[in-house]
Amino acid sequence: MLAKPTQPDSSIIDVAGIGVGPFNLSVAALLQQVKGLSARFFESREQFAWHPGLLLPDTHMQTMFLKDLVTAVAPHSTYSFLSYLVKRKKFYRFLSAELSCISRAEFSDYLSWAAQQIPSVQFATDVENISFTNSQFEVETSKGVYYAKNLCLGTGKRPYIPDCAQPYLGKQVIHAANIGLTSHDFSGKRVMIIGGGQSGADIFLNALNGYWGKPSVLNWLSRRANYQPLDEAAFSNEYFTPDYVDSFYKLNYQVKEREIDNQKLTSDGITQDCLLTIYRTLYHRFDVLCEPRWVNLLPHREMTEVSQADNIYQVQATNGLTQETEYYDADVIILATGFTTPTLNCLAGLRSRLMLDEKGRYSLNEHFTVDWDGPSENRIFAVNAGLHSHGIAEPQLSLMAWRSAKIINHLCQQEVFDLDSSDGLISWLQPLTQNQPLLQQAI
Ligand SMILES: Cc1cc2nc3c(=O)[nH]c(=O)nc-3n(C[C@H](O)[C@H](O)[C@H](O)COP(=O)(O)OP(=O)(O)OC[C@H]3O[C@@H](n4cnc5c(N)ncnc54)[C@H](O)[C@@H]3O)c2cc1C
Numbered sequence: 001m002l003a004k005p006t007q008p009d010s011s012i013i014d015v016a017g018i019g020v021g022p023f024n025l026s027v028a029a030l031l032q033q034v035k036g037l038s039a040r041f042f043e044s045r046e047q048f049a050w051h052p053g054l055l056l057p058d059t060h061m062q063t064m065f066l067k068d069l070v071t072a073v074a075p076h077s078t079y080s081f082l083s084y085l086v087k088r089k090k091f092y093r094f095l096s097a098e099l100s101c102i103s104r105a106e107f108s109d110y111l112s113w114a115a116q117q118i119p120s121v122q123f124a125t126d127v128e129n130i131s132f133t134n135s136q137f138e139v140e141t142s143k144g145v146y147y148a149k150n151l152c153l154g155t156g157k158r159p160y161i162p163d164c165a166q167p168y169l170g171k172q173v174i175h176a177a178n179i180g181l182t183s184h185d186f187s188g189k190r191v192m193i194i195g196g197g198q199s200g201a202d203i204f205l206n207a208l209n210g211y212w213g214k215p216s217v218l219n220w221l222s223r224r225a226n227y228q229p230l231d232e233a234a235f236s237n238e239y240f241t242p243d244y245v246d247s248f249y250k251l252n253y254q255v256k257e258r259e260i261d262n263q264k265l266t267s268d269g270i271t272q273d274c275l276l277t278i279y280r281t282l283y284h285r286f287d288v289l290c291e292p293r294w295v296n297l298l299p300h301r302e303m304t305e306v307s308q309a310d311n312i313y314q315v316q317a318t319n320g321l322t323q324e325t326e327y328y329d330a331d332v333i334i335l336a337t338g339f340t341t342p343t344l345n346c347l348a349g350l351r352s353r354l355m356l357d358e359k360g361r362y363s364l365n366e367h368f369t370v371d372w373d374g375p376s377e378n379r380i381f382a383v384n385a386g387l388h389s390h391g392i393a394e395p396q397l398s399l400m401a402w403r404s405a406k407i408i409n410h411l412c413q414q415e416v417f418d419l420d421s422s423d424g425l426i427s428w429l430q431p432l433t434q435n436q437p438l439l440q441q442a443i
Contacts, residue, residue: 015411016139016148017041017120018127018346021382022050022111022397024154026404028070028118029079034408034416040148041118042141044126045381048115050108053180058105058212059202062230062271063397069114073405073417081107082172088113101273129350131278132374150411152381153347153370157339157395165194165335168313173306176203176336187213188328192301192315196222198230201270203334205278208285208295219328221298221317227278228271235426239266239391240398243424248391249366256388263392301326306333340342341385354380354415357388367410368403381407 015031017024020043028041070077077083085091115121126142130151139146159175165182169175176199191207193200204220206212236242249254285291298317304325305316315328341361347354355363363371364386369379383403387394405417 003415011038011147012136013038013040013148013220015039015150015152015301016137016146017152017154017262018130018139019153019155019386019439020045020048020115020121020123021154021156022059023071023156023400024152025111025115025118025121026400027152027154027335027381027383027407028120028267029069029077029114030074030404030408030417031076031120031400032079032118033077035039039041039120040146041121041152042127042139042156043121043123044142044148046124048053048112048121048123050104050111051177052108054176054199054202055108056180056202056206058205058209058277060101060271060273060275061104061107062198062267063103065099065102065107065110067123067398068110069404070401072399072401073419074401075200079118081110084110084113101271111285120162127346129346129349132353132378135375135378137350137378149377150381152383152407153344153382155277155344155346156384157334158342160338160340161335162194162303162337165337166306168306168333172331173313173333174309174335176200176334177339179203179334180440184212184332186215186332188216190217190219191215191334192219192221192313192328192330193334193336194221194315195338196220196224196227196270196299197268197336197338198270198274199338200336201227201274205274205281208281215332218295219330220296221301221303221315221328223302223320224299225320226299227275227297228265228269229275230271231265231268236263236266238424238426239263240393240396241424242399242402242419242421244365244400244426244428245390245393246266249389253388256391257308260387260392267392267396298326298328305408347406350380359388361388362386369410370409379411381411383407391395 014037017028020041023163024041028039031037065081068081069079071080085094127139128142129140131138137148137151139148159177162167165173186207193204200220207215207218242392286293300320301317303315303317307314313330313333315330315333317326319326353373357363362382362385364382365371368381368383368386370382372380384395393399405419408416409419
């Protein structure tokens with residue numbers, strides 16, 4: 001095999017970013033403000049794309065547009081969403097549109113706009129292997145070998161496919177993440193959507209509106225007890241603050257697991273807007289226009305098995321209310337079953353040196369560095385990898401700018417960004433003004 005060429009100037013990069021989704025893009029954007037530090041962010045795609053298979057009509061952000069790449073820590077940055085509006089010459093019309101929640105298409109366009117301008121982002125470069133030799137990381141890519149002092153891993157998640165559906169993946173059994181990547185014709189077919197989160201809801205609404213043609217039957221199955229709303233209440237939003245993440249980080253492992261479980265709907269529910277749109281569409285079709293029923297809403301059911309005969313699939317599910325087994329025939333199955341953390345092939349040369357817990361997750365410290373057995377001056381940062389350590393905000397956009405700033409401050413060993421915050425409204429741990437136990441007061 002031919003040796004890969006080394007990087008043109010063979011100098012050592014201060015930070016090599018692996019993968020350019022929104023999270024590493026935020027690090028790259030904020031690093032532009034740091035003088036004298038070299039960075040290169042490698043992305044295997046030809047151009048920036050934000051979950052392109054799920055950029056469907058009528059899909060909206062779950063978070064506010066100010067939770068962009070930079071604003072929370074550098075509102076003056078040229079890579080802010082407001083800057084994008086001004087540069088795209090649509091600022092006034094954006095205000096007049098009074099959008100409380102912008103479309104995913106617009107946020108995706110904003111991210112692509114930023115990515116095109118950040119010189120350290122390098123597209124069409126697949127990172128194939130990383131190893132550590134002679135006090136530096138050797139990053140083998142499809143475009144040559146690069147050397148770096150530090151890494152920032154930002155490779156995102158992969159579609160989660162339930163085991164029972166795995167053997168049938170193909171043209172008729174597809175994961176939601178890929179649905180928009182090819183054309184489909186669901187006309188006259190029995191379509192079954194598995195999964196009651198936001199992606200399931202977005203696909204259900206589009207199927208209901210005939211985006212892929214009118215199905216003969218549309219079934220929407222969810223393990224959850226009902227189609228549950230995103231918890232966006234004011235106090236729930238406190239989970240998505242630096243103050244909360246700092247407190248959460250200090251908790252012990254069991255408490256963290258329990259709290260993450262309890263907070264699931266603050267990130268995994270369906271937006272109220274989307275639920276209401278679905279409900280009103282169903283009302284209009286079946287109670288106003290009186291169409292014969294061709295839609296079945298099936299919450300509180302768990303898919304347990306899939307079988308196939310003559311191009312027809314059958315989904316077997318357990319009804320959580322009756323514990324009975326139910327069977328549904330389908331021509332098309334769409335798995336809106338979420339995402340999981342992949343084992344990265346490109347880390348094969350480094351994995352044995354990383355500290356992992358019993359579930360194979362990184363041991364992440366407060367500053368988002370992975371503990372490893374190499375020199376402490378060579379750091380491996382990881383984004384979107386610390387749900388278990390930093391909490392529910394980790395896979396979300398809400399705190400990405402703050403996390404990027406925290407990473408950069410640690411990398412530079414100085415306060416490049418001011419991350420001091422005033423006290424939050426809630427005392428998550430010991431309040432500042434706490435009474436003494438009565439007994440101690442008596443002494
Ligand atoms: C449909 C959808 C909508 C969402 N909407 C919201 C929302 O409204 N609000 C919110 O807070 N969160 C939302 N999220 C959650 C989260 O914000 C996104 O998943 C976000 O894209 C995660 O960013 P990331 O950078 O970690 O990963 P990704 O966006 O997955 O990016 C990872 C990148 O790494 C690249 N890569 C992987 N391996 C390599 C390699 N070896 N070499 C080079 N490149 C590589 C990939 O090509 C990819 O471009 C949404 C998630 C989904 C799926």
